[in-house]
Structures are given as structure tokens and as C-alpha cells.
Amino acid sequence: MNAPHSHDWQPAIRPRPMPAAMREQLQQRFGSRLSTAQAVRDQHGRDESPYDTAAPEAVLFCESNEDVAAAVAIAHEHAVPVIPFGVGSSLEGHLLAVQGGLSLDLSRMNRILSLNPEDLTVTVQAGVTRMQLNNEIRHSGLFFPIDPGADATLGGMSATRASGTNAVRYGTMRENVLALTVVTASGELVHTGTRARKSSAGYDLTRLFVGSEGTLGVMTEITLKLYPLPEAVLAAICHFPSIAAAVDTTIGLIQMGVPIARCELIDARTVGMVNRHNKLDLREQDMLLMEFHGSPASVREQAETVQALAAENGGESFEWAETPEERTRLWTARHHAYFAAVQSRPGCRAISTDTCVPISRLAECIVDTVADVDACGLPYFLVGHVGDGNFHIGFLIDPDSPDEGRIAEQVNRTLVARALQMAGTCTGEHGIGLHKMGFLLDEAGPGAVALMRQIKHALDPKNIMNPGKIFAW
Template structure:
């Protein structure tokens, strides 16, 4: 593999100061919705990553497409960076103002613009969160299934091509975004895609922007697929004698074609953290947390098949959760695994990985990676959306100890080496951001990354859209 892009692991800070004339123009246009208060700037200058960087020069709260267009036009005029901001839940430094500039807060753009239940589509503003959307459309009998864990904004989820616990059945944001409204680097509003389920008309601009991490345009509207709420839902947990047994069960379930909706791995170490955080009494062994969607008969059939497969691999103590309250309790515990891990080592920060490989290589990759981190002695947690070959280590590091950060980086580097050797990807769902620029080069190769750079230069010649992310500028 190539050496990491920045051996020092700290973000490269190359400020591009905002001219006084631009700030005055922003204040004239936005009034109190343009802030230079230190607390506001600091809030918009950090995410859930382990990186630190100076805050943006100013924050503008946008409430319409016209607001975004006006702000980006000024940024284009003065060649000042623009960084879209949703709720700040990204994990790879996407929001950090490594070149200074303007943070565009889209959280007030939180309206559902058009709901078409007969077509199973909805168009929302970028600041709508996934939980807000599902709460507001529940009366239709439909739901939006992509669940990355955090109550992220749908604009942020589209920008990072997010997925999460339901991806094994419903896919990722890539498969579920039909169209976009995007403000380009010149401040023009562009529509991509339609509400039709397919199209052969021209270049697929929607897929170009989905996953571009704010480096090609600012998403303001998203048209999404919706799905009928399943007639029956059942969740189960099953404990295993080893991580390998749990993963082999997952592989067998997928290869058998069982349409499982969710299949989450939690290792015994992490189960203990979850128990202490959420006041549960789960057995502290490797565990699969599964969910089945469909008719009552199909759910029962799926569950029976999975139970038999699990038994063949030493799975035991199947526990069922059929009521909404029981399922919510289990899934809340799973979604709180990150916070449980952080609480287990006060003052620590978690450096999270998100490797993804073909399902047949998953057991091998996890086994090698667990052995590596166990030998290192560094505290960690392990969870995974293993139904689609994706899993996460969270290395728990003391930010005051650079040696721990360097150890975590070395572990992550070896993990990615294994992942690429097994024809996987360095990022299954978190994105590249600041952290994985070197890995992207290893994975895609110089020619492909060069093509990405050409696209970036063509769409953003002044390099104002979230500069310094995906690849160094």
C-alpha cells in the first residue's frame, strides 16, 4: 500500500481568510442569521471525528434555496470555502474548516416539500432528519428505512452515501435517492433526476452528487424512495461461542437467500459496555441482533430458518422481541453502543473504522483484525452491519496521549490493508473526509483518483466546496 497521505495524522490547515467585504455582504443579506460568535463557530467546526481544527470564519443559517444560492455566490465571488452543515454527526472530519471559510447550516431547511404515497416517494429539504421524516409520514403506512444510527440529516446522509442497520435488505442512500436539488459552485440551483424509478436520459448526475461529501455541490432538496411498513416485525438476539461462529451464521443466512432486514454483530466486550450503559443483563458473549420484516407467515418462516442455521454454528439462547417496546429497547441499546463505549473510558475519543468486504471474506477479516487489536492492548468496541459485510471497530484513545492515536492509526492501516487485499473498501458508509484520503488512493488507484480530481476541478474551479476533503487540494 502507499504510505498514509499525512504521516503526522493531523489535518493540514491552510487558511483562506474571509475578506471583510464578504462578511459585510453576508451580514447585510442575512442579518442575525449570519454569526461570527465564537461559540457558534466552534459548534460548527467539529463533528464526531477525533480531529481538531480551527472553526469556520462565520456561520450562516439558511432557510431556503435562495439563501444557499446567495451565500455560495458570495463565496464564489471572493473564492472563500463553503462547508455544508447538517447536525454534525459525521465521523471523518467532513465538517472541519481546514481552510477556514463559511459554514452553511441547513438545519432550518426542515420541511417535507412533497409527499406522494401512491408512488412511494417523498421530496424533503436537506435539513430534515430521518426520524423527523418517519414521524411525519407514519400516518401513510410508509417509512424510510435507511438508519445509520444517529438521527442524521437526510442531506448529510446523501452527501456521505450513508447506510446502516437496514442496508442488508433496503440498500444504501445510493439506491434510495431518486433526485436532488443542488446549488453548484457558482451559486446556481440544479435539479438532477425525477420521481420516476428509472431513467436512461443523460449522465446520472444524481449518483455523482450522492457520496460527494459536499465537494461538488450543496444539496438542498432530496427525493427519496419510501417503503410500506411491514405487516409483521420480529427481532431476535442469539449468543455464540465465538465471533467466528456468529459471522459464519450471518454468511450462511445471506447465502441461503433469507431476506433478513437487519443483522448486527456485537462482540462480548461491547455487550458488557452496553449492559452497563443501558442497564441490561445480556450474556457477555458475541451476539447477533436480527430483525425480520414481512407478513406474519413469512417472518415466522425466516426466523425458523435462521434459528436452525444459528444452531448449526453453536448459537443458543434465542430471545424474541415481538412487541414494539421490546424491539425499541434492543435497538436503542445497539444504537447506544458508541456512547456506552465512550462512557467505559471517561475522557476518551473513539476512532471509528467502517471496512466492508464481500460477505465470503468477512469472517477472515474480522478474525485477523480482532487478533491484531487484542494483541495491541488498546481498548475498543466492535459492532457491525455484518449482513452486508460491513463492520466497525472503535479504538478508544486518550486524546492527551499521541502514542495511543498512533497505535490506533497503525491498527486501522493494517485493517484497511487486509480489506483491500480481500477486494473490499476502506469505507462502507462513513465516507473519506480527511481520514481516508490516502486509503482512497490505495483502493481506487491514481488514474481513478485523477479522474475524480478532474471532475472536481470542472465543477468547482475555485475549489470552494468543502476543500481539503476526499483528496488533498
């Protein structure tokens, strides 16, 4: 097994200074919405990755498409980097201003522009968060299902091609973004896609920008698919004698075509962390947390099928959650697993892995990875969107210990090599950012990465759009 390309523990910082003339232009155009305060800059140069802060030279709080276009045009004139910012929840260093520049905070662009319930679509500004969207459209009987855990902005979720707990049934952002408004590197506003469910018109520019991590343009408006709220929702937890038994159950239900909405793996040690953090009394054993959507009859049928399959693999102690309050309690605990783990080792930083493999290889991949992680001696947590083959190991490292960081990265490299050998990917949902640049080369190959680089050069010849991410210039 060949180890993938390594990368430095901390990214190289190579600032491209902002000329005084550019700062003056921005101040004249935007006034007090341009901030150079150190605290504001530091906030916009930090995400949930293990990297140190790399702050931009200035932060601009945008309120319209025209704001973004004007700011990018000024940055283009002076060849200064631009980094889009939502809420700062990304995990791979996407927001770090490794070449300095201007952070464009889109959080004030938080309006729902048009809701079309008869077409099951909605158009939003990029700063709308997923929870805000669902709260504001609940009256329509529709919802947006993509749920990465964090209350991320829909612009950020589109930029990283996010997915999360519901992806096994509803897909990822790739399948659910219909159209975009984008500001290009020269400051031009362009529109991609339509509200129609399909199109064969020209290059698929929408898919090009979705997942581009801010390196090709700034997404300012997004048109999304919506779905009817299910008539019945049933959540369940089931305990297993081993991780392999839980994953084998998952593989079976996917191969049988059970239309499960969510299927999450939480290992025994992580259940313990969640119990202490959320004051729960869940049985501290490897566990699947599942959810079924549909009519009352279909939900019961799905649940009975899964319960029988789980029993064949030693699953026991099924617990059902039928009321919204009970379901919210369980899923809040799942979404807080990251924070529960971090608080279990005060002062630590989390380095999270993000591999995804074909469902038939999932049990082997997880079991072999857990053996490696146990052998390395670092504290960790394990959660997985196992219904679509995606799982995460989170190493809880001492930020003052270079040795712990290096050990975590070495185990991660071994995991990525294993996933690629199984025809999987180095990232199921977090994106490349800074952290996985070497892994992208191993996964895609030099020819494909060279083609990506050609696209970047063509659309952003001055390399101002979130430079230093995905691949080197």
C-alpha cells in the first residue's frame, strides 16, 4: 500500500499585500462595512480545522450582489486575494487567508428571495443558513434535507458540496442545487442553470461551481430543490456487539433497497462522550441511529425490515423515537458528538478524517482503520454517515504536541491510502481546502489535477479567488 502524498502540519503563509490604493477604494465605496480590526480579522481567518489562524488584511460585510461584484472588481484590479466567508464552520482550512487579502463576509445576505412551492424550489441568498431556511418555509409543507450538522450557510454548503446525515436518501448539494448567481474573478455577475429540473443546454456551469470551494467565483444566490415534509417520521437506535456487525447491517439494508433517510454509526466510546456532554443515558455500545420517512405504513414496514436484519447481526435493544421532541433529542446528541468529543479533552484540537468508500467495502475499511487508530494511542471519536459509505475518525490532539499531530496525520494517510485502494475518496463531504491537497493528486491523478488547474487559470488568471486551496497555483 503506497502512502499518499504528505503535507506540512501547518500551511505556508505567503501574503500578497493589499495596496493602500485598494484600501482607499474599498473605504470610499463601503465605509464602515470595511473592517481592519484585529479581532474581526482573526475571526475571519479561523475555521474548525486544526490549523492556526491566518487572518485576512481586511473584512468586508457585503449586503448585495452589487457589493460583492464591486469588491471583487477592485480586488481584481489590484490582484489581491478574495476569500468568501459564511459562518466559519468548515473543517479543512478553507477560510484561512494564507495569502492575505480581503474576506467577503456574506452573512448579511440572508434573505429568501423566492419560494415556489408548486415547483418544489426556493432561491436564497448565500448567507441563509440551513436551519433558517427550514424555519422560514415550514408553513409551505416543504423542507430542505441536506444536514451537515453545523448550521452552515447554503453558500458555504454549495461551495464544499456538503452532504451529511440525510444524504443516503436525498443526495448531496451536488444533486440539490439547480441554479446559481456567481460573481466571477473579474467582478462580473453571471447566472447558471434554471429552476427546471433538467437541462441539456451547454456546459454544466452550476456543477462546476458547486464544490469549487470559492476558488472560481463567489456564489451569491442559490436555487435549491425542496421536498415535501414526510407524513410520518420514525427514529430508532439499535446496539450491536461490534462495529462490524453494525456496518454489516447497514450494508444489508442498502443492498436490499430499503429507502432509509438516515443511518448513522456512533462507536461505544463516542456514545460515552455524548452521554456526558448531553446528560443522556444511552447504552455505551456501538450503535446505529436511524430515521425512516414516508407514510405511517411504509415507515413501519421499513423499520420492521431493518429490525429483522439487525437481529441477524446481533443487534438488540431497539429504541423508538416517534415524537418530534424525542427525535430532536437523539439527533441533537448526534450533531453534538464533535463538541462532546472536544470537551472530553479540554484544550485539544480535533483532526477529522473524511473518507468514503463503496458500501461493500465499508466494514473492512472501518474495522482496519479502528485497529490502526487503537494502536496509535491517541484519543479519538468515530461517527459515520454509513448509509452512503462515509465515516469520520476525529483525533483529539494536544495542540502543543507536534508528535501527536504527526501521528494523527500518519494514521490519516494510511486511511486515505486504504480508501483509494478500495475505489473510494479522500473526502466524502468536507472538501479539499488546505488539508487534503496532496490526497487529491493521489486520488485524481496528475492529468485530472492539471485539467482542474487549467480551468482555474482560465476563470481566475490573477489567482485571486481563495488562492492556495485545492491545489497549488
